Amino acid sequence: MRSVQTARLGPYVAALNALNEDKRLRCLKPRVGIDFASNDYLALGNASRIKKAMVAALEAGTPVGAGGSRLLRGNCEEHERLETEAAQFFGAEAALFFGGGYIANFALLTTLPQRGDLLVLDSLVHASIHEGARASRAECRIHAHNDPQSVEDAIRDWRNKGGAGRVWIVAESLYSMDGDFAPLEELVAIADRQDAFLIVDEAHATGAYGHQGRGLTAPYDRRENLIVVHTCGKALGAAGALVTASGILRDFMVNRCRPFIFATAPSPLMAVAVREALLTLQKEPERQQRLTKLVAFAHRQITSLGLRTPSTSQIVPYIVGDNAHAMRLASALQARGFDIRGIRPPTVPAGTARLRISLTLNVGEADVRAMLDALVEVTRGARLDE
Numbered sequence: 001m002r003s004v005q006t007a008r009l010g011p012y013v014a015a016l017n018a019l020n021e022d023k024r025l026r027c028l029k030p031r032v033g034i035d036f037a038s039n040d041y042l043a044l045g046n047a048s049r050i051k052k053a054m055v056a057a058l059e060a061g062t063p064v065g066a067g068g069s070r071l072l073r074g075n076c077e078e079h080e081r082l083e084t085e086a087a088q089f090f091g092a093e094a095a096l097f098f099g100g101g102y103i104a105n106f107a108l109l110t111t112l113p114q115r116g117d118l119l120v121l122d123s124l125v126h127a128s129i130h131e132g133a134r135a136s137r138a139e140c141r142i143h144a145h146n147d148p149q150s151v152e153d154a155i156r157d158w159r160n161k162g163g164a165g166r167v168w169i170v171a172e173s174l175y176s177m178d179g180d181f182a183p184l185e186e187l188v189a190i191a192d193r194q195d196a197f198l199i200v201d202e203a204h205a206t207g208a209y210g211h212q213g214r215g216l217t218a219p220y221d222r223r224e225n226l227i228v229v230h231t232c233g234k235a236l237g238a239a240g241a242l243v244t245a246s247g248i249l250r251d252f253m254v255n256r257c258r259p260f261i262f263a264t265a266p267s268p269l270m271a272v273a274v275r276e277a278l279l280t281l282q283k284e285p286e287r288q289q290r291l292t293k294l295v296a297f298a299h300r301q302i303t304s305l306g307l308r309t310p311s312t313s314q315i316v317p318y319i320v321g322d323n324a325h326a327m328r329l330a331s332a333l334q335a336r337g338f339d340i341r342g343i344r345p346p347t348v349p350a351g352t353a354r355l356r357i358s359l360t361l362n363v364g365e366a367d368v369r370a371m372l373d374a375l376v377e378v379t380r381g382a383r384l385d386e
Contacts, residue, residue, distance in 0.1 A: 023323035024344045033339035035362040036371055041208050041314055042287045043361035044237025044277050053276035054269055062272060066265035071254070074265035082271040083242070089278050090214055090230065091221025092244035096253055097274075099266045101203050101231035102128040104241035106135070107259040108199060108227065109170070112249065113138035116165035118158050120151055122182070124175050126201060127347075138168065145175075148186035155194050167196035173216040174204040177348050177356060179311030181216065188220050199227045207235025208314060213281040213288050232270075236277040240266050287361060295359050298368045305376055318355035318375070326353035332378040338371045 006013075019025040044050060057078070058064075066074035079097055087095040098104040109132030113119055117138035121129060124145045133140045141158065143150035155167055169191055171182045184200070191198040202215040210218035213235065217228050224246050232240040243253070253260055281288070295314045302309055302316070309316050320326040323344045330342035333355070344353045357375075359368070 023327060029341075031339065033334055033337050034367050034371070035339055035360060036357050037339045037341045038358060038360060038362065039204065039234035040237055040362060041204075041235040041291055041358075041360045042213075042237065042281075044207075044235065044280060044287075047237060047277075047280065049280060050237060050273050050276045054273055057269060057272040062268050064267060064269055066268055068265065069261060069263060070265045071261055076265070076268040076271070078268035078271040078275075079265060082275045085275060086230070086242045086278060087244060089212075089282075090228065090242070090244045091218065092228070092246075093222070094245060094247040094250035096243045096245075096250050096260070097266060097271060098241045098243065098260065099263065100233065100239065101126075101201070101229060101241040103259050103263070104229050104231075104243050105129045105201060106132040107253070107257050108229070108243060109133050109136045109168075110259070111253055111257040112197070112227070113168045114165065116163075118155065118163055118165060118167045120154050120167060120169045122146065122171045124178065125170060125172055126176065126203070129170055129201065133170075138165070139163070146180065146183055148183055148190060151187065151190055152194070155190075155196070167191075167194050168199060169196055170199045170201075172201045172203065174202075174209070174313055174315070176204050176315065177343060177354070178317055179309075179313040179315030181313070184216055184220070188223070188226070191225050197225045197227060199229070201229045201231075203229065203231035203234055204313075204315060206230040206232075207277075207281060208288065208291055212285060232274045232277070236274060236281075238273040238277055239270050240274055242274070291359070291361055294361070294363075294365065294368065297365050298359055298372070301369060301372050305372055307372075307376070314359040316357040316359065318357060318379075320353050320355065321351055323353045326355060329378055330355055333371070333374055336374045336378075338374060340371075 062078060066076055068074035083095040083097055098107060105128040113136050115137040119133050119136060119138045119140040121133055121142050122145055123142050141154040143154050151169060169187055171187055173182050173184060187198055200217050202217060205216045207213040209216050220226055227245040230242040232238045299312060311317060320329060326342040330340055333340045340355050340357055343356045348354060
């Protein structure tokens, strides 16, 4: 039996061995050390007011599980209340709550773009967007990262070859592995000129940027051709994702989106947590202000130490290149008490293995200074953008 079992599992063993030889074998590690790895930017993941709101909801009879899809008995008052308040908060006509950012991106791209349409993706968008595009009925083109001219060139080339459908431009407002910002003003202008829709994933900007944490798309709210994904598991400290869009597109997704129709609804308790997180953004603006101050401090320290980084955000990449070297550096920093993780392909492009340093309110200025001193020590002053 063992030999048969080994034969059946042989291809998987070979694949794991190949990953191990390339120093790309992943494993799960516990949460230990000072947090420079999470996306809990505003330290809401352990916020007492959110815990209290969830306890109060439980005591008032809110169920832990929805018990069904939203179109069956799973549609709870907590979901609808969150969506109504989220739409108002983000300046949108409507909102729809999904179980997570990955499924929200996948759901959008497999539902809204139709056969004969064109998807134009930034080369560095999240894996969920690439997967959604692959499963979509629309044609897909990848453009150079943060290059508006490349976007227009892709659209023009498609139309010159007979493309006549709708164009869907997809970007992240703040890129999760490079820490750089999308040229949103230019992308909005292109969407208007090309009669296109613009889908923006605000995963790493929601809560951290914009008035009261409304994100980097806040200046463009109420636009009919703008669809935004606000992930709830990062700066909001909870789980799930809110898609904000026009009421028509929301209704279309409720009727045609298979990942929405055929999935059990998110926990009503999580809807309570997200709603409380949005209230916290409004009632405790000092959290966003403290994060802005911490990020500015960190970048001043980076400059003073003679280091360089292409990022100006709370996401600071240390590009190493070699997979094994990146993991050795991560281990060295972890041994010094700093939870910093190595990121390797295919999460990032080949040859750009890196440390991803995340700045959150779970640390203070003294922690940042100590971490950067340790980084200089373990890298002997190597540049952040090498």
